[in-house]
Amino acid sequence: MKYMDYAATTPPHPEVARTIAEVMSLHYGNPSSLHILGEQSEQLLKKAREVCAGVLQVKPSEIIITSGASESNNAAIKGAALQFMNRGKHLITTAIEHPSVYECCKQLESLGWNVTYLSVNHEGTVTPEQVCAAVQDDTVLVSVMHVNNETGSINPVQEIGKQLKVQHPRVLFHVDGVQGFGKLPLSLQASGIDMYSLSAHKFRGPKGIGLLYVREGIKLQPLLAGGSQEGGRRAGTENIPYIVGMAKALRLAKEEQAQVAERLRHLRKVLIDGIAAIPKLVLNSPPDGAPHIIHFSCPGMKAEAMLHMLEEDGFLVSTRSACSSKKSEPSRILLAMGKSVEEASSGIRVSLGEEHTEQDIQQFLAALQSAVTRQEDLKGRG
């Protein structure tokens, strides 16, 4: 069985899994307790936060530990919206955001906010000029994802951040970095990014843990009120084993980023060329997209049937993003990129990790070719 759904989640790194097991059995103290067990847990929390901050080249106090990217995105967007209502009630985002950003904006709309959903070009990206032009007097926040989780399109967040901060320094800039981290280099400091969301399970860490970088000086309304954990910005007893595991996974991903990206880029090229050679398929990912995601449509065929045919041959892929794949409507992302309803309803996403070899890709292409042939046969008979 070949797992090719890394954009949905990644298998945990064996060292991360071992670390979590050890920490979990040794250090179950509540870091808020005053006794020695609590104190030890707090030491681990502190060290983990320092490691995360070091990897992202920010200050430890700028890291809020969350339960994952959905929470990070909600905390950033709603937290800023609630905190800065006096500045206005306008947000800017794009039409291709992850549901945890998109639905969050929809929710705010129902509460009286105005949201501009920037349209994307055929490659699924927005431009810095487009973002800056959409800013109004009452704009509080811009939220743009780094890498799209369905197609792997890369938004120029560095340039967006730089231009935004020159033209509108007061507008906050949030980046959903979930699919970009560990695949593309990005300097938070140099890109004018005020907030940045990450999820550990997308870089071989555990599920249910993530972080939100919030630049020093920005105060957000907390989504979770309660204890004074995370400096009062996110209540709840800290999950020390997972936090340590996340720190380790974060460090490993950063260290291996350049090497992994290069390898994946090569595999992606082989895969793209192979898909292009199958006449029925339409490639949706831009040629210079993120190195680990390839998305294509099989117009006239059923995406889910394709998925199961490939599964029969031992390849686990996805119809678009996992977070939306149980819906039967056409992909919102692909429609926004100008694809036809038929294309948008028949998408298949292949997402790769460091375990894959060129041989795997060749075998996958063969399986894909056979699946397309079988689908055609089915239709012929139908």
Add this chain to the structure above:
Amino acid sequence: MDYEMLLLRFGEITVKGKNRSRFEKAALSHVKSLLRAFPGTEAIHEYGRIYVRLNGQAADPVISSLKNIFGLTSISPVKVSPSKLEDIVEIAVDFVKSIPADKYKTFKVHGRRVFKGFPHSSQEMNHLVGGPVLSACPHLKVDVHHPDLELRVEVRERVTYLFCEVIPAAGGFPLGTNGKAMMLLSGGIDSPVAGYSAMRRGLEIECVHFHSYPYTSKKAEEKVLELAQVLSGFSGRIKVHLVPFTDIQTSLAKTGQDNLIITLMRRSMLRIATKLAEKNGGLALVTGDSLGQVASQTLASMNVIGKVTDLPLLRPLVMMDKEDIISMAKRIGTYDISILPYEDCCTLFVPKSPATNPNLRIVEHVEKELADLDHMIEAAVENTESVIVKPHVIIRKNQKDEPEVVQEQWF
């Protein structure tokens, strides 16, 4: 702006006559130790100044680190030009043009010809450089009396230095040039500020902290080590002596002299600190006392407490107001740590009405009754754990064979 060099100036120590080179060397070695964090940079000592070659490092982080060096009064980031007029003019024009136009309205050039073989006098330089700058930057006007921006041009034989910023540094005396003292470090707001003030006057300090483990948590100790860590940012490293104080504290409490207990405790602390000073070559004690702040800091209390030591008792904050101490603590970065709410040995047995005017004879009498006190003081000194604290690490000897809490392989 890419600068090639930093120019570091000395202040007070230039009046030190024959000892001056010792002071300058101490400052130089402090500079060198902080520069280790910036690979490629090098420090060059010239009479009365230190130059730092940046060799590609960005100036800002280096400056903010070197700003903390005691004995330096100011730092200027410097552009370097060959000592040829046309080069100097070109670099001067680029330099001023690179400064955002809205920042300055008036300027002047201040030329200084150190190398007398240079064909143009200092006066001439002002015009020769100022003219082209003025025509390149039409938003600027010359004001020779109160310019917003003063471009200094210092012509030396091989190279010419250009700079306009003079960033104030920590001042005082270089580290350790005035000897070593033991500083009593509690977890409070005052003592770290006293430590900073002592270091700024050229004292090397070692910290003495009294803990009442297990009545106080390890967090109180972590807090003190964190405070020491902030202080070590100014000195590179600091030694912290952690003194077990529980036994002494409990037997003092048993005497039933409730309102004298703080006085008795402070006397024992000073005795222990004095012994630690003898052991470690310290010639004074430093405390965070501020006159009148609490019962143990009334003049009468200070008198009775201070009687137990022969060493000079230095109290840098003695005449400072609390507000000023707090703002200084914020500035040096210890305030937020100091206000963490852990019990320490001083808050543990606070009596309802501590004596503000203790009687020396009664205090001495109570101490005499405690036959074991000398012995307990010896034992506390004996069992003191010494820890080295640096800006990024706390090195402590692991006394027990317990595994480290924070295991490196987990990260």
